[in-house]
Every structure is written in structure tokens, then in C-alpha cells.
Amino acid sequence: MVRFDDVWLKYHRPGHTGDSGTSDVLRGVTFEIPEGGFRWLTGPSGAGKTSLLKLIYLAQHPSKGRIDILGTNAARISRHDASLLRRRIGVVYQDFRLLEHLTAYDNVALPMRLARHSEAQIRADVTEILNWVGLADRQERRPAELSGGEQQRVAIARAVVARPKLLVADEPTGNLDDEQAQRLMMLILALNRLGTTVIIATHNLDLVSRYPNTRFDIRQGRLTLHV
Amino acid sequence: MSRRADLLGLRFSLTDRLLPMLVGAMSFLAALAIAGTLATTSLARQWQGQAAAAMTVQILSPNAPSTNATLTRLAAVQLALSTAPNVSNPQLMSTADLNTLLAPWLGGDVAQLALPVPAVITANWQGATPPDALTAALDALAPGTLVQTGAAWAARVAALTASLEACAASILVIVALVASAVVAVATRAGLAQRREAIEIIHGLGAQDEDIASSYATHTTLLTLTGGILGTLLALPVLFWLSALVAPFSGQLPGATVPTLPLPLWIALPTLPLAAALIGWGTAQFTVRGWLRSLV
Numbered sequence: 001m002v003r004f005d006d007v008w009l010k011y012h013r014p015g016h017t018g019d020s021g022t023s024d025v026l027r028g029v030t031f032e033i034p035e036g037g038f039r040w041l042t043g044p045s046g047a048g049k050t051s052l053l054k055l056i057y058l059a060q061h062p063s064k065g066r067i068d069i070l071g072t073n074a075a076r077i078s079r080h081d082a083s084l085l086r087r088r089i090g091v092v093y094q095d096f097r098l099l100e101h102l103t104a105y106d107n108v109a110l111p112m113r114l115a116r117h118s119e120a121q122i123r124a125d126v127t128e129i130l131n132w133v134g135l136a137d138r139q140e141r142r143p144a145e146l147s148g149g150e151q152q153r154v155a156i157a158r159a160v161v162a163r164p165k166l167l168v169a170d171e172p173t174g175n176l177d178d179e180q181a182q183r184l185m186m187l188i189l190a191l192n193r194l195g196t197t198v199i200i201a202t203h204n205l206d207l208v209s210r211y212p213n214t215r216f217d218i219r220q221g222r223l224t225l226h227v
Numbered sequence: 228m229s230r231r232a233d234l235l236g237l238r239f240s241l242t243d244r245l246l247p248m249l250v251g252a253m254s255f256l257a258a259l260a261i262a263g264t265l266a267t268t269s270l271a272r273q274w275q276g277q278a279a280a281a282m283t284v285q286i287l288s289p290n291a292p293s294t295n296a297t298l299t300r301l302a303a304v305q306l307a308l309s310t311a312p313n314v315s316n317p318q319l320m321s322t323a324d325l326n327t328l329l330a331p332w333l334g335g336d337v338a339q340l341a342l343p344v345p346a347v348i349t350a351n352w353q354g355a356t357p358p359d360a361l362t363a364a365l366d367a368l369a370p371g372t373l374v375q376t377g378a379a380w381a382a383r384v385a386a387l388t389a390s391l392e393a394c395a396a397s398i399l400v401i402v403a404l405v406a407s408a409v410v411a412v413a414t415r416a417g418l419a420q421r422r423e424a425i426e427i428i429h430g431l432g433a434q435d436e437d438i439a440s441s442y443a444t445h446t447t448l449l450t451l452t453g454g455i456l457g458t459l460l461a462l463p464v465l466f467w468l469s470a471l472v473a474p475f476s477g478q479l480p481g482a483t484v485p486t487l488p489l490p491l492w493i494a495l496p497t498l499p500l501a502a503a504l505i506g507w508g509t510a511q512f513t514v515r516g517w518l519r520s521l522v
Binding site for chain 2: 057058059060061079080083084085086087091097098099100101102106110111113114115158
């Protein structure tokens with residue numbers, strides 16, 4: 001379950017002080033996504049989609065308001081517990097954020113290694129997910145040796161390999177062809193059916209229309225709901 | 228496929244090459260400082276013992292009769308010294324030795340100058356306190372007899388030793404502080420370089436202690452390597468210095484194989500361990516502090 005209650009996010013503008021020195025990225029955002037729910041997040045560039053996702057995957061603190069992630073108040077969590085909570089959240093970053101010195105296999109294995117799974121378990125799960133995203137024959141390549149679409153698939157595989165309770169994706173199909181995008185949506189929907197809460201930010205309204213679900217639209221920091 | 232090792236890609240940090248060299252230089256200096264401390268302490272102890280034990284007795288008009296009238300002053304004093312407690316090895320200085328001793332002031336042969344030169348007896352004084360009673364007894368036998376010990380010189384040598392030891396200890400502390408600063412700067416440079424990787428790992432749920440431990444383990448290996456290299460490089464210099472001070476330290480002059488004292492052999496292996504400990508502690512402290520800047 002993800003719940004935002006009157007959440008504000010302000011950024012300080014360099015060289016400005018007082019109220020004129022801040023800009024509101026999110027303005028009193030309130031919503032709730034039940035456990036196992038699926039939400040699209042749409043809106044123009046700069047509307048606050050990525051900032052909202054950062055709050056969900058605990059990469060940022062709100063300026064005001066309360067956020068509950070998987071039943072935990074994000075403002076009152078210790079650093080240790082925040083790390084443990086992050087392990088239950090799968091994130092697909094817009095810029096992939098792969099580790100350049102690791103192979104595709106090792107990038108995908110990262111969340112499981114951090115959670116101290118056995119190597120046998122890691123091998124089985126990573127091989128399975130790399131097969132699913134069509135990268136079984138590319139698992140020894142480093143990110144620099146992969147195309148943009150392949151890197152995106154590695155990023156998606158890394159986000160879902162540990163079967164997260166919450167999946168947050170920022171433009172997950174932006175670099176994929178139509179066939180690959182549909183294949184990955186099938187994977188995400190399968191996870192969702194197994195109980196993973198999903199929130200996907202996208203510009204692609206065609207994709208949204210093909211997989212109809214509740215949609216949050218964000219404009220100038222304010223959220224509206226489209227059922 | 229790599230497994231758990233080096234998830235942060237620390238081996239790509241440029242400081243990996245620089246840090247062992249800098250720590251090696253610090254260990255080299257520390258080895259010299261420790262050797263200097265031990266050598267100073269050892270030599271000073273030796274010198275203090277010799278200086279404090281040395282006693283000279285000057286007898287004026289040595290051939291004049293002593294107060295007991297049966298012996299000359301010199302013979303009476305020699306007899307008294309041979310039976311006095313805490314006095315050992317009394318030796319009358321020969322005329323040749325006296326000539327050598329006085330030549331810088333009087334020149335030539337003192338016997339030809341017809342000066343009233345006193346007789347001088349050297350001996351070892353093993354008493355814990357100044358020989359005041361002995362002085363009084365000898366003065367009673369041969370008026371004007373002077374007794375001198377090296378206690379004053381020993382006190383000065385002790386003060387000099389203490390100050391040299393303090394200097395060496397200060398150098399060791401400064402070397403340790405500089406080594407810590409070097410490790411902290413190198414760690415911060417490495418953190419800046421690997422910031423993105425750390426943020427990704429942190430975002431995936433790595434604990435602060437996991438990241439700090441990775442850095443600390445890596446830094447410990449680098450500083451241990453530097454410490455070993457620096458200590459090994461210091462050995463030839465220490466052997467060379469040992470050969471130089473051999474005449475003063477009791478080693479046989481011209482010995483073909485100079486040796487190092489046992490305390491130094493015990494102290495040197497602790498240098499790489501100390502470097503590793505400094506590396507581990509500084510890296511843990513620096514990384515944990517830096518991670519606080521992440522949400």
C-alpha cells in the first residue's frame with residue numbers, strides 16, 4: 001500500500017532566499033494505492049512525475065505531508081530500516097542507472113546479492129529473468145556493450161528479479177520496440193497479478209490505453225485521478 | 228562472473244595507485260623515527276651508565292706524606308680506595324695518559340714544565356648517592372684531594388635523551404596524523420569518483436555499514452600494502468645507519484654484517500599493521516560521514 005497525504009515538495013533555487021527562493025514541485029498531493037494495485041502516472045515533462053516517484057522509492061524526503069510506503073511511515077523510519085524497505089521496492093530508472101563495471105548478469109543479481117540470497121538462488125532467478133527479457137545470450141556483456149533497449153531490459157530485470165512488493169518504473173518502455181514493450185508489460189502485469197503494487201510513469205498514452213488502469217495525471221505539481 | 232567482490236567498482240579508483248605509495252612513504256619515515264627512538268634510548272642508557280659510574284680522584288702533592296705519616300698521600304689514598312665500599316677498579320693514570328689529557332691546554336710533556344701536577348686515579352663508583360663520606364675520608368688522609376663523579380653529566384645526558392625521545396614520539400604522532408589525513412583525502416576522492424555507483428547500490432537497499440565496510444576493506448589492503456613496502460624499503464637504510472653507529476653501540480667496528488637490535492625487529496612488523504588499522508578506521512569514519520549526505 002502506498003499513501004500520500006497532503007504531500008508538498010519544494011526545491012530551493014540557487015541564489016534565492018525566502019519564499020521567492022523555492023519552487024513547488026508537488027502541491028498538496030494526496031492519493032492511495034492499495035496493495036496489489038496498478039496505477040499509471042502521466043503528465044508533461046517537468047510536471048513532477050520523477051519527483052513523485054523519488055518520494056515513493058525513498059530517494060527524497062517531502063517538504064511537508066505524510067508518506068506511507070508498504071505500511072511504513074517514511075518520515076519516521078531509521079536509516080537501517082529504510083535500506084531494508086528499499087529492498088522491497090523495485091525501481092526502473094529513466095536513465096537505467098546500471099553499474100558500468102558489472103556485466104548484465106551481475107547488474108541484475110545486485111538486489112539479490114545485497115539481500116544476501118544464496119548464489120544458487122541468484123543463478124536460478126537471474127537466469128530465468130534474463131531469459132524472459134531476451135538477454136540470455138548477452139548476460140556477460142557490460143552496459144557499454146549493450147544497445148539502449150538492451151540496457152533498459154537489464155534495468156527492468158534488475159527491478160523485478162527479487163520479486164518486489166512495490167514496482168516503480170519511470171518510462172520503462174521508452175527505448176523498446178513495440179514487441180519488446182508488450183512483452184515487458186506482460187511481465188509487469190504478471191507480477192501485479194501476484195500481488196506486486198505497480199506505478200508506472202510514462203508519456204506514452206497509447207501504452208496506457210492498451211493496458212487500461214487507474215491513471216494519475218500530474219500537472220504543475222497537482223494530481224488528478226482518471227479512473 | 229564476479230560474485231560479491233567489488234560491487235562498487237573500487238578497483239577502478241585512481242587513488243588505488245597513489246594511496247599505497249603515500250602510505251609507504253609514511254611507513255618509511257615512521258620506521259626511521261622508531262629506529263631513531265630505540266637507538267637514542269639504547270645509546271643514552273649506555274652513556275648514562277658509563278658517565279654516572281666514572282669517578283676521578285685528584286691528589287695534590289702526591290709524594291708528600293699523608294696525615295698518618297707512614298705513607299705518601301698517593302699511597303694512602305690508593306690504599307683507602309682499594310678497601311672503600313662501592314669503589315671498583317681504581318687505576319692510577321700514567322704520566323703518558325696525563326700528558327695526552329693535558330696536552331690541549333699545556334702542550335708538550337707536563338713533566339718538563341715543572342708544574343705541580345696532581346696524581347689522578349680513575350675508578351668506578353657504584354653507589355646510589357654521591358660519595359661525600361669517601362671524599363671526607365680521603366681529604367682527611369690527603370688534604371685538598373678532589374673526588375668527582377659523572378652524575379652531573381649523566382643527568383644532562385638523561386635530559387637530552389628525554390628530549391630526543393619526545394621529538395621522535397612527536398614525529399611518529401605527526402606521521403600517523405598525516406597518514407590519516409592522506410587516507411581521508413584519498414577516500415573522499417574515491418567517493419566522489421564512485422558517487423554514482425554508491426547511489427545506485429544505496430538505492431537498491433545497501434546498508435551504510437555494507438558500503439563503509441567495502442571501502443574500509445579495500446583501503447585496509449591498500450594501506451597494508453603501502454606499509455609493507457615502506458617498511459621493506461626502510462630496511463637497507465636502517466642497516467646502513469646501524470653500520471654507521473656501530474662504534475658507539477657496542478657492535479664490533481668493521482663488522483661485515485650489521486645487525487638491528489631486537490626491539491626494532493619487533494617494532495617494524497607492527498608498522499604495516501598500524502598503517503592498515505589507520506586505513507580501516509579512517510575509511511570507516513569518512514565513508515559513514517559521507518553517506519549521511521544521502522537520503
